[in-house]
Amino acid sequence: MTELNEKPGTRVGRHTGTVGPGPLNGSMQTFLSEVQSDLVQGMLSPRVLNDPELHQVELDRIFTKCWVFVGHVSEIPNNGDYLLRYVGEDQFILVRDEQGEIQLLFNSCMHRGSPVCRAEKGNSSHFRCPYHGWIYKNSGDWNGAPQRARAYRKFDGADWGLRKAPHVDSYQGLIFACLDPDAVSLREYLGDMCWYLDVLLGLNEQGMTTVGDPHRWAVPSNWKSGADNFVGDAYHVIALHQSLEEIGVLGGDVARGVGSNFHVALDGGHGLIVTHMPMPEPLGYMGFPPEVHSTFDLKGLDADQRAFLDADHGVVGFTIFPNLSFFRSFGATEPGKPPTTFTLLRQWQPKGPENFELWNWSLEWKSAPKEFNDAAYRAGVSSFGPSGIFEQDDTVAWAGGPPTGRSVFARKTMKFNYQMGMEGMGDYAIREDWIGPGTVSTTPWGEMNQRRWWHQWADRLMAQ
Amino acid sequence: MQILVDRGKCQGYGNCAVAEPRVFDLDENGIVKVLVDAPSEELRDQVKYAVLDCPARALHLEG
Numbered sequence: 001m002t003e004l005n006e007k008p009g010t011r012v013g014r015h016t017g018t019v020g021p022g023p024l025n026g027s028m029q030t031f032l033s034e035v036q037s038d039l040v041q042g043m044l045s046p047r048v049l050n051d052p053e054l055h056q057v058e059l060d061r062i063f064t065k066c067w068v069f070v071g072h073v074s075e076i077p078n079n080g081d082y083l084l085r086y087v088g089e090d091q092f093i094l095v096r097d098e099q100g101e102i103q104l105l106f107n108s109c110m111h112r113g114s115p116v117c118r119a120e121k122g123n124s125s126h127f128r129c130p131y132h133g134w135i136y137k138n139s140g141d142w143n144g145a146p147q148r149a150r151a152y153r154k155f156d157g158a159d160w161g162l163r164k165a166p167h168v169d170s171y172q173g174l175i176f177a178c179l180d181p182d183a184v185s186l187r188e189y190l191g192d193m194c195w196y197l198d199v200l201l202g203l204n205e206q207g208m209t210t211v212g213d214p215h216r217w218a219v220p221s222n223w224k225s226g227a228d229n230f231v232g233d234a235y236h237v238i239a240l241h242q243s244l245e246e247i248g249v250l251g252g253d254v255a256r257g258v259g260s261n262f263h264v265a266l267d268g269g270h271g272l273i274v275t276h277m278p279m280p281e282p283l284g285y286m287g288f289p290p291e292v293h294s295t296f297d298l299k300g301l302d303a304d305q306r307a308f309l310d311a312d313h314g315v316v317g318f319t320i321f322p323n324l325s326f327f328r329s330f331g332a333t334e335p336g337k338p339p340t341t342f343t344l345l346r347q348w349q350p351k352g353p354e355n356f357e358l359w360n361w362s363l364e365w366k367s368a369p370k371e372f373n374d375a376a377y378r379a380g381v382s383s384f385g386p387s388g389i390f391e392q393d394d395t396v397a398w399a400g401g402p403p404t405g406r407s408v409f410a411r412k413t414m415k416f417n418y419q420m421g422m423e424g425m426g427d428y429a430i431r432e433d434w435i436g437p438g439t440v441s442t443t444p445w446g447e448m449n450q451r452r453w454w455h456q457w458a459d460r461l462m463a464q
Numbered sequence: 465m466q467i468l469v470d471r472g473k474c475q476g477y478g479n480c481a482v483a484e485p486r487v488f489d490l491d492e493n494g495i496v497k498v499l500v501d502a503p504s505e506e507l508r509d510q511v512k513y514a515v516l517d518c519p520a521r522a523l524h525l526e527g
Contacts, residue, residue, distance in 0.1 A: 080485075124482070124485065125481065125485040125489065126478060126481050126482060126485065126490065128478050128479075128481075128482050133476075133477050133478060135476070135478040135481070135490060135494060143478075143490050143492075143494050144476040144478060144490055144493065144494015144495070145476060145494065146475050146476050146477045146478075146519075147475050147476070148475075148476045148493070148494055149475070149476075157494075
C-alpha cells in the first residue's frame with residue numbers, strides 16, 4: 001500500500017548522520033586570527049565574552065569536539081540509575097544501562113523530538129516518549145512503538161535508537177563524554193592532568209564520592225569567565241575576597257597563602273593553581289586532619305606523585321578544558337571555628353553568550369569519618385554555592401563581562417590586559433626543577449595559564 | 465496474585481514496563497514480557513496500576 005501523495009516505489013529511508021563542524025565565515029576567521037595574534041601580546045578582545053555568533057561556533061567546535069564532564073560515577077551506582085546532564089546546551093540522559101555500561105543518551109525522541117525523560121534523576125530500565133509512546137531501552141536502543149504490528153511492519157529498530165555520545169569514559173571517578181566519533185581517548189585528552197587527578201582524587205582505593213546532588217544556579221555572565229578564573233587566577237583573591245579575611249572566615253594570612261601558589265600549564269588548555277603550604281602538626285596532606293590522612297593509601301601513586309604530597313604541595317584550583325573546574329581549600333563552618341579542607345567540582349554550563357548555569361558538586365572521602373565530612377560539606381557550601389561567600393564575590397565581578405562584550409564602544413576601543421608575568425614584567429619565570437608534568441611558574445603573579453586556555457579556545461575554533 | 469497476559473492483544477504501549485519494571489519488561493519486538501508471574505504481595509499496588517494502565521487490555525490480575 002502506498003500513500004496517495006507518495007510516488008510508487010518510495011522506500012523508507014535510513015538516517016545517516018553528518019559529523020564535523022560547519023565552515024567559519026570570513027569575518028569570524030579574521031576576528032579569531034586577531035584573537036590569536038592579540039594573545040601573543042597579552043591582549044584579548046571583550047567581544048569573546050558576549051557574541052551570539054561566536055557562541056554558536058563554540059557549541060559547534062568546542063562542545064561537540066572536546067571531552068566534556070557529565071557527572072561522577074558515585075551519582076549512578078546501580079544499573080538503571082539516570083540523571084539529566086548537559087553537553088554545551090544539549091540535554092542528555094546520563095544512565096548506567098542494564099549491562100552496567102555508562103551511556104549518554106540525547107534526550108530527544110527519534111519520532112518528533114520530545115524529551116523521553118522528564119525527571120532530573122531516577123532509575124528506569126526504559127525511557128518512553130510521552131507523545132506517542134515510542135520506547136527505548138536504557139542503553140538507548142529502540143525497543144518498540146505502540147501499534148507496531150499495524151503501523152511499522154517494515155521498520156528496522158536498529159536505525160532508530162536514541163542518538164548518543166559515541167564516547168563515554170571515566171578517570172578517577174569523573175565521567176566525561178565526547179560527541180566526536182573521531183575523538184582521541186579520554187586519557188589522551190586529559191594528558192598530564194591524569195597525574196594531578198591521581199594525587200587529588202586517588203589517595204586511596206575507595207576514592208571520593210559526591211555528597212547529594214549538585215547545586216545549580218543561574219549566573220549573568222559568560223561561561224568562559226569561570227573557566228578563566230579557575231585555570232590560574234590566584235591574583236584576584238586578595239582584592240575580591242578580602243571581606244572573608246575581615247570577618248574571620250579564612251582565619252589566616254590570605255596574601256601569604258596566595259603568595260605561595262604557582263601555575264602549572266598543561267597541553268590541551270588545562271591548567272592548575274598549585275600550592276606549597278607546609279601544614280602545622282598534626283595536619284597531613286593538603287591540610288587533612290589525622291583521622292582522614294590516616295585513611296590514605298598511596299600505593300596507586302608513583303614516586304614523583306608521593307614526593308609532590310610529601311613536599312607539602314596541593315592544588316587549590318584547576319580547569320580541564322573546556323568547562324570543568326576543581327577547588328580544594330580551607331573554610332570555616334562559621335567565623336572563629338578552625339578551617340576545614342573541602343573539595344568541590346564546578347562546571348560552567350553555557351546558556352547563551354551572556355548567561356551560564358553554575359553546577360557545584362561537593363566531594364567527600366568515602367574513608368573519612370562522618371563528622372569530618374559533614375564539616376567539610378558545610379565549609380564548602382558556605383564558601384561556594386548559591387549562598388557561598390566566595391561565590392557572591394566572584395559572580396558579581398564576572399557579571400561585568402557580557403555588558404562589556406556587547407558594547408560597540410568597548411569592541412572599538414578596548415582590549416583586556418592578559419600581560420601579567422610576561423617577559424620583563426616581574427619575577428614570574430618558568431621553573432625547571434619541578435617533580436611533576438607541565439610548564440611551571442615560579443610565582444602566582446602571571447597569566448600563563450589563562451593565555452594558554454584562551455589559545456586553546458581560539459585554536460579549536462579555528463581548526464579545520 | 466497471578467498475572468495473566470494476552471500477548472496477542474499487546475500493542476506495545478509499554479505502560480506496564482514503565483509502571484513496574486521489576487515485573488514487566490518488553491521483548492525485542494516491544495511486546496510485553498512478564499518477568500515474575502506471581503509477584504510478591506508488596507508489589508500489589510504497582511502491579512495493579514500497571515494492569516489498569518494497559519490501553520490494549522492485555523493484562524489481567526487474579527487473586
